[in-house]
Ligand SMILES: CC(C)=CCC/C(C)=C/CC/C(C)=C/CC/C(C)=C/CC/C(C)=C/CC/C(C)=C/CC/C(C)=C/COP(=O)(O)OP(=O)(O)O
Ligand SMILES: O=P(O)(O)OC[C@@H](O)CO
């Protein structure tokens with residue numbers, strides 16, 4: 001699903017977007033529209049975005065953050081799992097529960113794990129998953145576990161809402177041997193997209209869609 005993806009626009013079902021702006025996002029040349037957010041995600045607002053984005057040919061995936069909002073009709077489903085938390089619910093506890101009820105209807109070809117390290121302690125995702133900020137030694141050991149032991153195809157380095165330190169993101173990228181890096185957080189313009197896509201395999205742009213769409217659209221070309 002992610003093999004030729006360099007740029008992702010993440011749409012939050014809990015935020016309003018006009019038809020005109022949605023058209024610009026869908027026709028921007030982005031490689032994937034990912035629908036997801038930490039809170040206020042419901043079956044209704046997910047269905048609304050699904051129906052509106054489906055008018056366009058862009059690939060569309062759902063990042064599942066609660067079981068009730070899972071809706072058929074997406075090209076793919078990504079299930080987040082947070083690795084810098086000791087709260088097992090956000091590693092695989094909720095997932096195990098969800099599989100109890102959804103197992104009979106799941107086509108596992110359509111589902112992939114999004115293994116996260118969340119490094120912005122002010123973000124909602126960090127707070128919700130009871131994440132901790134790892135020191136350098138712990139961050140390296142978590143990365144080794146994910147990259148060299150689990151050999152995840154992708155690791156999502158999440159700074160949701162703010163730009164991560166480029167030096168730190170480079171350090172993380174240099175540590176990885178098996179996993180590709182998805183970077184998300186604070187990318188707002190072409191220059192930032194260019195800088196972070198030189199380090200990460202995939203960049204994700206979210207909030208800028210809602211705050212300054214004109215600049216957000218310019219991130220697409222610079223990520224390729
Ligand atoms: C019929 C059919 C289509 C079947 C498909 C079956 C299917 C896909 C079933 C899946 C069921 C399932 C396995 C559910 C699991 C649910 C699960 C694991 C929930 C855990 C979610 C989780 C770990 C939440 C923690 C927070 C987090 C990591 C969220 C990720 C998204 C994110 C980082 C959003 C950005 O948030 P933020 O910027 O902080 O806040 P805003 O939303 O304001 O932007
Ligand atoms: O909203 P921003 O800060 O662009 O972050 C994108 C994405 O990584 C959020 O999950």
Ligand SMILES: [Mg+2]
Nearest residue numbers: 012037206207
């Ligand atoms: Mg967001």
